[in-house]
Amino acid sequence: MFSSFFSGSRTESAARRVAGVLLLSVFAVGCGGGGDGDEELEVSGATRLSPAEVEAALAYRNPGAEEFFAERPEFFRVKTEADLPEGLVWENGNEQEEFASPNAIRGGRERIWVQDFPRTLRVVGPDSSTSFRSFIHDDLSLALVKKHPETGGYFPGLCSEWAISEDRKTVWFRLDPKAEFSDGVPVRARHFFFTFYFMQSPWIKAPWYNNWYSEKYTHITAYGDSIIGVGLKDAKPDTLRFFEEDLYPRPEHFYQDFGDDFINRYAWRFVPTTGAYVIRAEDIRKGRTITQTRLDDWWANDKKFWRYRYNPDQREFSVIRDPEKALEAFLAGDYEMQRIRTPDVWEEKLDKPPVRNGYIVRAQFYNQIPRPCWALRLNKSKPLLEDHDIRIGLQYASNFDLVLEQYFRGQYERMETSSVGYGEYTNPNVKARRFSPEKAREHFAKAGFTGTGPDGILVNDQGQRLSFTLTTGYKRYTDLLTILEREARKAGVELKLEIIDSTAAHKKSSEKKHEIVLTALNRSVELYPRYWDFFHSFNAYREDGSLKPDTNNYTVTAYPEWDELIERYDTSTDLAEIKRIAHDLQQKIQDDAAFIPGWVRPYFQCAYWRWVQWPEGFSARLAREHDELCIHWIDPTIKAETEAAMKAGKDLGETTLIFDQHKRQP
């Protein structure tokens, strides 16, 4: 009978629904078990349930989950509010200032282009971790807490306040009594229990999450319906980080058909969300557009840090495969905003009438986030690269200065250490080695490369050429690599460029079959950098001494001394010690020279039609992109004004905005 709760049809009799479901399953069996999905679109978390249905949804218990909880009484604990430990200090972060603007106007329609039509509406499992997911989940759904993009502290999401134990291993959350899913079912402690069952299930086919949820937490305790306590395996100074991107409540009542066919069955069902936008079944035109609709009576409409955000009434996503074409479509007025990735777009490709006439505004915002670490990583398990002098030589032979000057037009900065953007955890004394063919040759000579071949490439006594393959999966950086390749010749090194498919490149480097790889690993906003993934021997070699595949230790670093440091670093709760080790490791990485730091983009850029409006400071210090915080709005008056001006061919004056309040002084 519960099928009707997520069916989108409020008044149908249960009997009819059951009959329908039966019919559907007969049909599915008849055609080999693979439902086409169109029928399934009806099942959606976008519609509100009646009070009776909400009651029933809250009463629903998934049998698989029940069993799972019963088997692990130590992990899943049920208590009452009276059992709460005494003397908890509750915090709510409300002393911080809001980053959205009270001037925001709700309404309007925002049109957004995406490169691929999403292959699923699921937010976990295969095909789900695409950029589209950020539109329907990452930037939208409320976690228990969220990081404040300006201060770096936390503010409440689904909870109204939190308390952290003294040993920093347990956190208690009081759930916001208003918090509810888009189908009207209130968020309860039970939903977090279900998350652990759901995320550890093999049916979601997400081993990373399976592992995360089985490794990182020690217990979850429900103190009644509206308070939970969560235990963490390791005490971390930045405890709340575990709750800003993970541990989203999962609507148990929605997953009544949860089973081994989850991947297909739930591919196109819209999951009830705690966020502001829903996708109605009729708004999905497969392969073409998807439209999100703003919930008018969203529960967090008046909640501090969440109000004045998510302003457009509708957000329409349409597919344009070619970014060049998308840029043209943006200039033609088909889309509201455009992300700008490279300086040539900012300067040349946007030098068009709508920009010159001021109908489109360009904005540049300096932010302060941990940067994706674009760098060349040298595989130390390869014959020549195990030589320290050759690695140092290669550092001097990499002309990133010219790349910055010419390719990035002097707008980007050199990455100095392996961990940029971590504030005081970044070692200010570590500086990347600048291009110097003379010094490079000096070090190559120390490694035995003293002769020169007829093509100018250095050779050693055995006639071996100083030649390396530089692999990358980033086709868009081809030009940049050709500059590096040309310049390296000046130091007598040959770099053979291997620009291949990104999946193939990733496979090659994670299996450590590369010599040099250009890549970046994206970083979430964290307090201090990670080293274990990239520089611990655990991720370099297997126990039998063979190379370990599927890890991010691309430099194949395995030094017992570093291991010790990294282990202490990871278990430490003392921020002063963490800082000291971080600085030390950055210096060591620099001395080891297997990591050639590339570049950082100290800002983000975007262009938008002038009727899109922003808060006074435009964005916040820790924002990665303009659309991440959803604090913009569409002003209908300005839109009408602009359209009139366009019709009349009036010049409104070119507008370029630079927000450098967070620019670091060199």
Add this chain to the structure above:
Amino acid sequence: MNLFRFSPLTIKKLKRFRAIRRGYVSFLLFFFLLLISFWGVGEYFVSSRALLVKYEGELYFPTHGAYHPGTDFGFDYEYETNYRDLKARFAEDPDSENWVLLPLIPYNPYENDFVEGEYGPQPPDFERRHFLGTDNTGRDILARLFYGFRYAVGFALAYMLIVFLIGIAIGCAMGYFGGGIDLFGQRLIEVWQNIPFLYIVIIVASIVRPTIGILLAIFVVFGWTSMTYYMRTETLREKSRDYVAAAKVLGASNWRAIYRHVLPNTISILVTFMPFTVASAIASLTALDFLGFGLPVPTPSWGELLQRGVQNLNAPWIVTSAFSGLVVVLLLVTFIGEAIREAFDPKKFTTYR
């Protein structure tokens, strides 16, 4: 070689070819282009190395042979001398006896000639001798076009040669021996032709760094089939002619019958197909490069240039150069092909009209 001791008929055909002006002029032009872009020759026209350097009373010929480090000419660096800088340096001192003779286009297709303070593709600049401008990384378009032509045509000629050799061998065998070989061969080719060529190239290019050799091999592996059909038909026809039967009666071996009697009579088919095979090979290579699955970066290639041009429509000199180059070469080859077809048209000399 017997094959090329032309019969009076063939000579007549060649004469007729010369009489077709458009085709003949195209041929001469194409041949000229081929000649100047040839390995070892092209470097005299387009190269960053100087043709001649007179330095401290000594003459240098840097075009060929090992590189000269900057220290050879009084620079303080050990990498290859920048001869344009050298020329500028010599020019500063009017009394010096030293001089440099640069090629017409003093750039190689790889080097980045950046202008301080200027970004992005630069328009044609006669003073700096960038006659067709530069691309995003300051590389000379004309130099890339020139060496791209060398690679494209070299590739196409090599492809044609190999495909013809395989096609002739297998086609002749099928047509001449018939029976099981023919039946089996035809089925094999039918199956083979159904393997999608483009997918294979894309798959290979995505996992390894494709070199010219690998690309050529893939092209050949999937390109040899069409020629076999024509050769098979032609051989089948010639085989049943009386002169072949006569030769057999006189005791000629199969080899001799094929080599001396059948093959020379199929030459018109071969010659007719040559230019079109070359044209299609150039076009396919360019198409693959355009899609990013072709020659390894940073090899100069027309497809890559075209792709770059399309991405930078605000720098029209890139796309115009690549496009015009491609059109001109394909037109030349097509004109040659047309003329050959007309000249070798058997109907011209037959009584069966």
